[in-house]
Amino acid sequence: MARSVSTQRKLVTTVFAWAIGIAIFFPILWTILTSFKTEAAAIADPPVWFNFHWTLENYATVQERSNYFRHFMNSVIISGGSTLLGLIIAVPAAWAMAFVPARRTKDVLMWMLSTKMLPPVGVLVPIYLLFRDLGLLDTRIGLVIVLTLINLPIIVWMLYTYFKEIPGEILEAARMDGATLRSEIIHVLTPMAIPGMASTVLLNIILAWNEAFWTLNLTAAKAAPLTAFIASYSSPEGLFYAKLSAASTMAIAPILIMGWFSQKQLVRGLTFGAVK
Amino acid sequence: MGRITLDKVRKTFGDVEVIPPLDLTIEDGEFVVFVGPSGCGKSTLLRLIAGLEDVTSGQIRIDRQDATDLPPAKRGLAMVFQSYALYPHMSVRKNIAFPMKMAGLPQDEQDRRIEAAAKALNLTDYLDRKPGQLSGGQRQRVAIGRAIVREPAAFLFDEPLSNLDAALRVGMRLEISELHKRLATTMIYVTHDQVEAMTMADKIVVLRAGHIEQVGSPLELYNRPRNVFVAGFIGSPKMNLISGAEAEKHGAVTIGIRPEHLGISTESGLWKGVIGVSEHLGSDTFFHVTVEGLGEPLTVRASGEVSLKYGDIVWLTPNEVNLHRFNAEGLRIA
Numbered sequence: 001m002a003r004s005v006s007t008q009r010k011l012v013t014t015v016f017a018w019a020i021g022i023a024i025f026f027p028i029l030w031t032i033l034t035s036f037k038t039e040a041a042a043i044a045d046p047p048v049w050f051n052f053h054w055t056l057e058n059y060a061t062v063q064e065r066s067n068y069f070r071h072f073m074n075s076v077i078i079s080g081g082s083t084l085l086g087l088i089i090a091v092p093a094a095w096a097m098a099f100v101p102a103r104r105t106k107d108v109l110m111w112m113l114s115t116k117m118l119p120p121v122g123v124l125v126p127i128y129l130l131f132r133d134l135g136l137l138d139t140r141i142g143l144v145i146v147l148t149l150i151n152l153p154i155i156v157w158m159l160y161t162y163f164k165e166i167p168g169e170i171l172e173a174a175r176m177d178g179a180t181l182r183s184e185i186i187h188v189l190t191p192m193a194i195p196g197m198a199s200t201v202l203l204n205i206i207l208a209w210n211e212a213f214w215t216l217n218l219t220a221a222k223a224a225p226l227t228a229f230i231a232s233y234s235s236p237e238g239l240f241y242a243k244l245s246a247a248s249t250m251a252i253a254p255i256l257i258m259g260w261f262s263q264k265q266l267v268r269g270l271t272f273g274a275v276k
Numbered sequence: 277m278g279r280i281t282l283d284k285v286r287k288t289f290g291d292v293e294v295i296p297p298l299d300l301t302i303e304d305g306e307f308v309v310f311v312g313p314s315g316c317g318k319s320t321l322l323r324l325i326a327g328l329e330d331v332t333s334g335q336i337r338i339d340r341q342d343a344t345d346l347p348p349a350k351r352g353l354a355m356v357f358q359s360y361a362l363y364p365h366m367s368v369r370k371n372i373a374f375p376m377k378m379a380g381l382p383q384d385e386q387d388r389r390i391e392a393a394a395k396a397l398n399l400t401d402y403l404d405r406k407p408g409q410l411s412g413g414q415r416q417r418v419a420i421g422r423a424i425v426r427e428p429a430a431f432l433f434d435e436p437l438s439n440l441d442a443a444l445r446v447g448m449r450l451e452i453s454e455l456h457k458r459l460a461t462t463m464i465y466v467t468h469d470q471v472e473a474m475t476m477a478d479k480i481v482v483l484r485a486g487h488i489e490q491v492g493s494p495l496e497l498y499n500r501p502r503n504v505f506v507a508g509f510i511g512s513p514k515m516n517l518i519s520g521a522e523a524e525k526h527g528a529v530t531i532g533i534r535p536e537h538l539g540i541s542t543e544s545g546l547w548k549g550v551i552g553v554s555e556h557l558g559s560d561t562f563f564h565v566t567v568e569g570l571g572e573p574l575t576v577r578a579s580g581e582v583s584l585k586y587g588d589i590v591w592l593t594p595n596e597v598n599l600h601r602f603n604a605e606g607l608r609i610a
Contacts, residue, residue: 172328173361177375177422178349187374191365 028252035059035245042241058246066229068250075225075251077140078215079208082147083201086155089148091197094159095185099171109160112153120150120213131218138220146218147208154207155200162196163189202262209255226251278339278430278462279304280325285334287320287486294320295486297334302430302464302479307456310466311473312483312509318466319434321483325464326432327351338429349378354423355432358439360415362407368394368418369403375426386425393421396455413444420455430462437472449476470510474498482506504606507532513562515600516574528601528609535562535577537598542584545591549574551584565592 033050034042041052062068097105127146128137136142166189174188190197212227219228230251233244280302287295295317302308310318323329325336327348336344343351354375362371369390376386394400397417407415416436423431433452437445453476456463467473473480474494482489482497482505490502494510501507507515511534519530539545540563549567561582564573576592584590601609 167359167361169357169359169361170363172348173355173357173422174363174374175328175348176326176353176355177426178378179374180349180378183378188363192363 028256031245031248034241035249037242037245039240039242042245058242059250061243062233062246062250066232066247068229071224071226071229071251072254074140074223075209075227075254078143078147078223078225079205081140081144082151082208083155083204085144085148086152086204087197087201090152090155090159093156094163095189097156097160098163098166099168109157112156116153124217127214128217137218138223140223142218143215143223143225146214147211150211150214151204151207155204158200158203159193159196162193162200165196166192198262202259206255206259278302278428280430280462280464281335281337281340282325283335283337285321285324285336286332287317287324287329288332293486295324298486298488300481300488300491302462304462305460307453307463307465307476307478308481309473309477309479310464310481310483311468311470312489314468315485316483317486318468318483320486322432322434322464322466326353326355352426352429353432354426354428354430355434356416356419356423356436358435360407360419360439362415362418362422364407367404367406368399368410368421371407371418372421372425375422379426389425390421393424396424397421397451412440413448416440416448417451420452424455424459428461430464433463433465435466435468437467437469452476471512474510480510482509500608501532501600502608504530504532504602507600507602513575513577516572518570518574520569520571522570523601526599526601529604530602530606532600532602533574533594534598535575537595538574538576539593539595540565540576540578540582540584541591541593542588543591545593547574547592549590549592551586551588551590554584554586556581563590565590567592 035058036054036056037048037052038055038057041048044052097109131137131142131146134142136145170192171184171188174184179187209225210227212231215225215227216231219225230244230247233240233247282298282300284297284299285295286293286297298321310321312318320329324331327343327346327350331344334344335342338351338353363374366374372390372393373386376389381389390403391400394403397420399414399417399421402410402414402418407418410418416439419436436452437448440448449472452463452465456476465472465476477494479491480494480497481491484505489509490497490506492500497506497510501510501515504517508517513535515532515534516538517530517532523529523531547567547570549565552564552566552573554564555562558581559579561578561580563576563578563582563584565576566573574592603609
């Protein structure tokens with residue numbers, strides 16, 4: 001018998017869920033609203049909500065003062081590059097850990113995760129010096145490498161979890177059906193793992209896109225991505241909230257749109273019908 | 277051809293010996309059933325033959341060729357898994373075609389075999405569906421179809437019917453037996469269900485803790501169980517095993533008598549007992565009768581409907597010809 005839920009209870013849950021949703025979205029909404037205000041309206045007290053003079057002036061100023069497109073391209077290359085490189089390393093690693101586990105596999109996984117517990121600032125100086133000596137400071141390739149390494153534990157963990165969910169019997173069936181390791185991975189494992197791989201890729205692009213510590217500390221002008229672009233608007237010359245908001249909106253817009261379009265695809269997943 | 281020989285095959289997982297050295301020959305075209313309680317090593321044995329597990333020592337020969345170190349793909353065997361293990365992202369047609377695609381068969385040959393298999397298994401209308409859109413029985417048929425098209429040296433079945441409901445199970449059992457008669461290919465079938473073993477097998481291999489307890493035709497096992505374990509395992513309901521004074525009268529430590537070999541009467545007989553629970557199946561009635569001095573209640577089969585009720589006093593008489601005698605080691609005497 002299905003559990004009946006009273007209308008009243010449903011109402012309370014709905015209101016509660018919406019309240020949390022709005023609370024989470026509010027800072028983004030406020031940033032977007034502020035980006036259309038004049039600097040005076042942006043710092044008005046009490047704050048104005050929608051009833052202000054809407055202007056695109058901030059966007060124009062931001063475009064004039066800095067090269068958005070170059071920062072954007074840097075962000076795309078750094079987040080895309082680090083995700084791709086990470087996948088190339090992580091797929092075989094996760095495959096091995098999920099399907100040919102050894103006695104220490106769990107320990108290796110935990111150890112990899114433990115690297116995420118280290119405060120990045122703790123290794124800033126050694127990495128900075130290494131980068132200086134290797135000539136990697138303010139280069140895209142340098143950031144691709146550092147972000148790959150930072151996100152690699154997460155990629156391996158996520159892929160491992162998705163691979164684990166694929167029933168071993170299906171891969172064994174492929175082996176019995178005469179598939180070599182290569183055709184097993186291409187024809188059976190990969191198609192079944194695509195939803196998992198897609199969400200791993202998306203999450204990593206988002207993480208790399210938003211990563212601010214290393215991108216700010218290891219770049220100056222040439223390789224600076226959008227995080228540096230935003231930071232340049234919270235400068236000592238005084239806080240200009242409206243321009244800062246315009247820069248922020250421009251920086252988060254691409255990733256927001258990407259997330260919006262892919263969420264359905266990612267949530268849907270694959271329905272396993274082969275195994276009871 | 278599909279003659280499979282196991283020669284001193286042994287398997288350990290770490291320090292645990294799952295299969296002690298074991299010899300077995302499966303003749304070409306035979307339907308062999310591995311049966312035994314859970315954890316007896318029957319599935320491991322099948323997986324060793326399939327090549328999905330490596331043998332620790334010993335040799336496996338398929339058609340006189342040493343296959344011990346061959347990968348599963350090269351052994352020419354097809355396997356049907358308990359979970360069906362269909363490829364969820366492929367249509368039924370592509371699932372069935374997969375082994376042929378891997379073998380690089382020409383497309384028209386593939387199509388011909390798919391059509392034939394689909395027709396034989398009643399899958400023609402479902403070829404373009406995904407496994408997720410099929411019922412349990414249909415999925416099982418797809419798994420069998422995928423095995424047939426390869427024309428393997430032998431079929432391996434790993435508890436293929438355990439996920440099906442009772443009615444479907446009986447139907448599929450017949451279909452698999454029918455398939456074996458038609459193809460005359462070696463089949464090795466693993467189950468814990470002794471009814472499946474009895475009804476399908478040419479030869480039953482009873483396993484316990486990795487050891488072969490007895491190999492023989494279903495009736496051999498039924499009529500002449502080699503030891504107490506096989507006696508208790510084969511036959512439904514179970515054979516009644518009696519030890520103590522009554523067994524000593526027959527010069528044995530344990531005697532066994534099947535429920536169908538016990539006569540029941542309300543007037544006279546050898547053992548006096550009280551009826552406990554009775555199970556009415558229509559065709560048969562099973563009585564659980566407590567006889568003083570014999571320990572566990574005895575199960576008695578009466579043909580048709582017999583009107584005896586809880587608490588009635590009855591007399592039981594074993595049919596001496598069908599009495600099984602076992603010694604102190606649990607082995608059959610004569």
